[in-house]
Amino acid sequence: MTGSPKKHKTVGIDIRKDLFGANEDAAALNKKKFREHGLVVLDIMGSVGTGKTQLIEALCDRLRGRRQILMVAGDLATTIDADRVGSHEIDTVQINTGTACHLDARMIRVALDDVDLSKYDVVFIENVGNLICPAGYSLGADKKIVVVSVTEGPYMVRKHPLTIKRADMVVINKIDLADILEFDVDALVRDIREVDADLPVFRVSSKTGDGVDNLLKALGF
Ligand code: MG
Numbered sequence: 001m002t003g004s005p006k007k008h009k010t011v012g013i014d015i016r017k018d019l020f021g022a023n024e025d026a027a028a029l030n031k032k033k034f035r036e037h038g039l040v041v042l043d044i045m046g047s048v049g050t051g052k053t054q055l056i057e058a059l060c061d062r063l064r065g066r067r068q069i070l071m072v073a074g075d076l077a078t079t080i081d082a083d084r085v086g087s088h089e090i091d092t093v094q095i096n097t098g099t100a101c102h103l104d105a106r107m108i109r110v111a112l113d114d115v116d117l118s119k120y121d122v123v124f125i126e127n128v129g130n131l132i133c134p135a136g137y138s139l140g141a142d143k144k145i146v147v148v149s150v151t152e153g154p155y156m157v158r159k160h161p162l163t164i165k166r167a168d169m170v171v172i173n174k175i176d177l178a179d180i181l182e183f184d185v186d187a188l189v190r191d192i193r194e195v196d197a198d199l200p201v202f203r204v205s206s207k208t209g210d211g212v213d214n215l216l217k218a219l220g221f
């Protein structure tokens with residue numbers, strides 16, 4: 001071998017920065033559009049089975065006649081959640097993400113592109129059931145609400161501190177089952193407080209309606 005090896009340029013690409021930066025830009029555009037229409041937009045996150053859909057149903061029922069609601073459902077493949085909420089006479093938009101385990105701002109923009117947003121006051125976005133990456137993607141919503149439930153075992157919060165950190169409020173759902181499951185709700189609240197001492201936490205049963213009015217009030221409805 002003679003000579004020195006050819007030198008090519010080296011380009012460092014921070015994929016995370018690039019990806020998240022583009023999403024933040026798209027989210028800002030969404031937010032601007034939501035503002036123009038005077039919408040309250042809530043991004044509801046949580047694992048599969050925490051009762052996100054049931055919570056949205058409970059909120060919709062109580063807002064009936066007072067607010068015009070649009071529900072955007074994120075799901076890999078099905079329309080189960082949108083169908084459920086739609087059965088309450090709520091307009092819905094389904095986003096099937098295929099393989100993507102979260103919604104991002106671009107998906108929201110595309111999904112709402114031909115929707116007349118001036119018809120609505122509130123948009124509930126049900127994110128893909130997964131407690132990890134949805135927290136990392138802004139959609140342009142006013143608030144990120146994380147739903148955990150007493151059926152998920154005691155370590156939900158401790159195992160997902162970043163998600164809690166990025167939340168604007170936490171709903172502990174299915175509290176009607178806490179006694180039966182011998183679930184220590186106070187301990188879960190303490191775990192949340194350890195991540196963020198000031199984060200608003202609501203104890204709710206979407207099924208019995210317990211705590212739903214409190215949550216509505218906190219949301220300004
Ligand atoms: Mg659901």
Ligand code: ZN
Nearest residue numbers: 100101102133
């Ligand atoms: Zn994901």
